Amino acid sequence: MQRILSCLAAALVLLAGAAPAQESRQEPRQEISRLDEIIKRGTLRVGMTGDYLPFSAFDSASGKFRGFDVDMAEALGKALGVKVDYVKTTWPYLTKDFEADNFDVAMGGVSITLDRQKKGFFSTPVMREGKTPIARCADADKFQTLETIDQPGVRVIVNPGGTNERFARAHIKNADIKVYGDNVTIFDEIAKGDADLMMTDASETRYQQKLHPGVLCAIHPDKPFDFAEKAYWLQRDEALKAFVDQWLHIAMADGSFKRIYAAWFE
Template structure:
């Protein structure tokens, strides 16, 4: 083989190599990304791990599993709960998942997926509180809630109650511990998680759960295609067992138990 032919072959290999590199770069830049907004102060659904500083929780694992099922790279953004729907409206995020209850008022602004979790509202008081045993007993009391939640909405309906709104659930619980309020009204699993983590030494849950609620994943009103993809992926991970695996990890029991 002549040197001329050898040189031509090497040139062709080199050109092909550059072509492959270029294709790889294009593939990387066209990877589908799902921008997810959450409020990382709502354990066990979403919170920041103290050691790793990563966002973790039931909702975080769930949206990552859904993203994987759909072929998306999931990017989590932490923001205030009351900023999630506006974020969807201006397209700064694609999806909001933050223990968000499906309500008529919210459904007028965003599209929700099918429900992925059923909850309800409960009351948390300090251990030595014997005066509050039900929602009726909250009349005229100081109540801490998380801003923008259904707990805040319901607390404001209580006669003569002094409702104080906080940016996240931990702040509300801190105010209870400090004695600034008589009770916290929030979603049952969040309240149970706080009591479990505090070792039941600071607080207790009282009364029966109120207002059965269903959580949904929110997308922009016009983005019906994404809502459909999320619904399909949710159905698929329920069938393949991934949803149950995530549920047991965070709640210690199977769904429906």
């Protein structure tokens, strides 16, 4: 009997030691995804500069955005079942606003870069292009290559803070670089002769050529100087990226992407 009592006492001691350990174990807290937050909130916050047609333009009179990526944002909001809340930003402050979590996704002609990739996810690319010149049609033959552009006396105009300025500063050492703050009227500077050319995305040169027929000409937009892709810059959330990628996959397969694209680029 004494041996039995000793064994029971030892078992009780072991159980007493195990109890706190069991109590300290808790079920891991399940993190809510940003996708869940957006759906619960009922709004998708979209950051846009509003100065980059045909991707986005902001009308200060009406307080509304328009453009290719505005139509795409509305389609994404509809797929999510939420309202789209546009947040105005600028190219120089785009990254800071993204890091401050001022929006869930940046749209409006955003190029994929490795620096941006470090801070968030990119969706499936929606466009492949690169930098190419746009100049007055009378001067188009002069600016076919980076070598002929990078000459003393040539005036290259850039908008500040984005990939256009970075490209120009990386490749232009002898020509003059003029930084112009208004991306909406920057092409008028070329048209009226206050600048010679701008190097920007081929899609924009095609669009501006259409807006300035016979005055401004896109120079070899089918053969840009470099390789680039545009996509939607998402806060780092795998569920949100998976949804956006699947939405784009469906849109490209069912023709809805093509219809929105044709309205702005063809």
